[in-house]
Amino acid sequence: MALSGSSPATDGWSSRTAFVLAAIGSAVGLGNLVRFPAEAGANGGGAFVLFYIFCVILIGLPVLLSETLIGRHGQSSAPESVRKVAEQSGASQKWEWVAGLGVLSGFLVLGFYGVIGGWVLDYIWLFMKDLLATGISGPAFQGVPVEEVEGFFPAMISNGPVTVICNTLFLLVTFAFVVRGVSGGIEKAAVWLMPSFFVLLVGITIFGAFRGAFSESVAYLFTFEPEKLTGPVMLAAVGQAFFSLSLGMAGMITYGAYVGRNVNLAGTSAIIGAADTSVALIAGVCIFPIVFAAGLAPNGGLGLMFQTLPHAFQEMPGGSLIGLAFFVMVGFAALTSSIALMEVPTAWLIDKFRLARPVAAVIVLLGGGVLGALSALSMGVLADFHPLGFIPMFEGLGVLDTLDTLTGKLLMPIGAILVAVFVGWVADRRLVDLENGLSGVLHLFFLFLVRFACPLALIAILLAGIFPDLLV
Numbered sequence: 001m002a003l004s005g006s007s008p009a010t011d012g013w014s015s016r017t018a019f020v021l022a023a024i025g026s027a028v029g030l031g032n033l034v035r036f037p038a039e040a041g042a043n044g045g046g047a048f049v050l051f052y053i054f055c056v057i058l059i060g061l062p063v064l065l066s067e068t069l070i071g072r073h074g075q076s077s078a079p080e081s082v083r084k085v086a087e088q089s090g091a092s093q094k095w096e097w098v099a100g101l102g103v104l105s106g107f108l109v110l111g112f113y114g115v116i117g118g119w120v121l122d123y124i125w126l127f128m129k130d131l132l133a134t135g136i137s138g139p140a141f142q143g144v145p146v147e148e149v150e151g152f153f154p155a156m157i158s159n160g161p162v163t164v165i166c167n168t169l170f171l172l173v174t175f176a177f178v179v180r181g182v183s184g185g186i187e188k189a190a191v192w193l194m195p196s197f198f199v200l201l202v203g204i205t206i207f208g209a210f211r212g213a214f215s216e217s218v219a220y221l222f223t224f225e226p227e228k229l230t231g232p233v234m235l236a237a238v239g240q241a242f243f244s245l246s247l248g249m250a251g252m253i254t255y256g257a258y259v260g261r262n263v264n265l266a267g268t269s270a271i272i273g274a275a276d277t278s279v280a281l282i283a284g285v286c287i288f289p290i291v292f293a294a295g296l297a298p299n300g301g302l303g304l305m306f307q308t309l310p311h312a313f314q315e316m317p318g319g320s321l322i323g324l325a326f327f328v329m330v331g332f333a334a335l336t337s338s339i340a341l342m343e344v345p346t347a348w349l350i351d352k353f354r355l356a357r358p359v360a361a362v363i364v365l366l367g368g369g370v371l372g373a374l375s376a377l378s379m380g381v382l383a384d385f386h387p388l389g390f391i392p393m394f395e396g397l398g399v400l401d402t403l404d405t406l407t408g409k410l411l412m413p414i415g416a417i418l419v420a421v422f423v424g425w426v427a428d429r430r431l432v433d434l435e436n437g438l439s440g441v442l443h444l445f446f447l448f449l450v451r452f453a454c455p456l457a458l459i460a461i462l463l464a465g466i467f468p469d470l471l472v
């Protein structure tokens with residue numbers, strides 16, 4: 001039985017740094033900047049945050065390492081990589097369906113991720129116009145009543161033409177990188193956009209810190225109140241950790257396939273996990289001082305970014321410029337994540353049907369565009385269309401929320417459980433040992449987590465997603 005990796009994919013990362021930046025680019029996205037602060041806000045701050053960190057280390061990292069090791073060993077699109085590992089382990093090649101499910105969920109996530117990316121584009125435009133009118137030192141939206149500023153968001157999301165156009169634009173920019181391939185496009189985006197993202201994040205955070213509500217925000221995010229750690233809060237934290245690390249959607253298997261054999265996957269997975277978590281925490285420390293300093297409440301949901309923050313920028317000297325920088329930063333993060341989401345099905349089409357990359361990428365662009373348009377319209381003219389409304393867990397949900405629930409509560413946990421079971425129980429131990437870069441106690445600990453802790457925690461979120469009453 002040959003346990004060495006298959007021949008390298010023809011296109012790949014040009015260096016370890018390029019891989020690390022691209023994987024961080026995939027992980028750091030709307031999940032860190034929109035969802036994490038909103039979830040922390042909705043779930044009572046510190047209890048959620050600390051449990052989140054615990055989940056990343058003990059449940060997220062082993063699955064991240066499992067995904068990248070499958071990809072690196074297979075050096076192909078995600079399903080083909082899983083098939084190769086299964087074949088070399090003497091297991092059924094049907095295991096490729098595990099990653100097939102991941103490819104499907106990556107595509108479905110793209111179908112709503114691009115819509116939110118499009119909203120971000122619209123806000124960049126809004127702040128750009130405001131900056132031209134106000135100048136760099138003024139607060140945002142001078143003379144505009146607060147209700148109107150907070151009203152931009154509902155007006156925008158229900159405006160079909162605007163959201164469809166913005167989603168299409170966002171997907172076209174994503175496509176422009178994916179179509180150029182791994183080293184010529186995806187890597188270029190990561191290498192330029194991620195460092196710019198970090199500069200903006202640190203700059204805005206320092207600016208926010210000087211606004212005065214810094215210690216209040218740190219206390220809010222890190223004060224651990226055990227009574228707030230309820231079942232729903234814990235499950236929200238596990239789900240968020242997986243979404244944020246891009247797991248269960250074949251994304252990290254796909255990116256792992258472009259990694260050279262000399263890279264230590266355990267070390268790089270730890271760097272990716274640490275960077276992703278630090279960005280989520282810094283995003284909290286960046287956003288909450290701005291909100292608190294304006295005397296506003298840290299509410300949960302999308303309103304935090306698209307209503308509360310613009311209101312806070314209205315109260316802040318230089319708010320127009322900072323607001324623009326903020327949404328540009330969110331746009332960079334969203335773009336490098338949607339590139340990963342588009343690459344997952346593109347790589348599969350190339351591999352499965354021997355398509356040229358431009359053809360495969362155009363198919364995904366068109367499919368994602370149609371799905372995205374339906375999602376975009378679900379806040380307006382299609383508000384009463386509930387595609388899976390006959391199933392209790394999807395009752396009353398429009399297209400966007402259906403895709404979010406379907407992927408987050410079903411496909412992602414199922415995909416991640418199967419990846420953990422595959423690496424923990426099915427794949428040949430020697431192959432796993434060869435790829436994972438761990439030794440001694442750490443290696444045994446990894447096996448323990450991937451065999452027992454990860455599947456159990458993920459089964460819990462799957463069950464809680466399907467039967468929410470179990471938690472009450």
Ligand code: PFF
Binds near residue numbers: 030031340
């Ligand atoms: N991790 C991204 C975020 O936090 O926004 C979302 C994501 C990207 C999920 C790529 C899955 C993926 F393959």
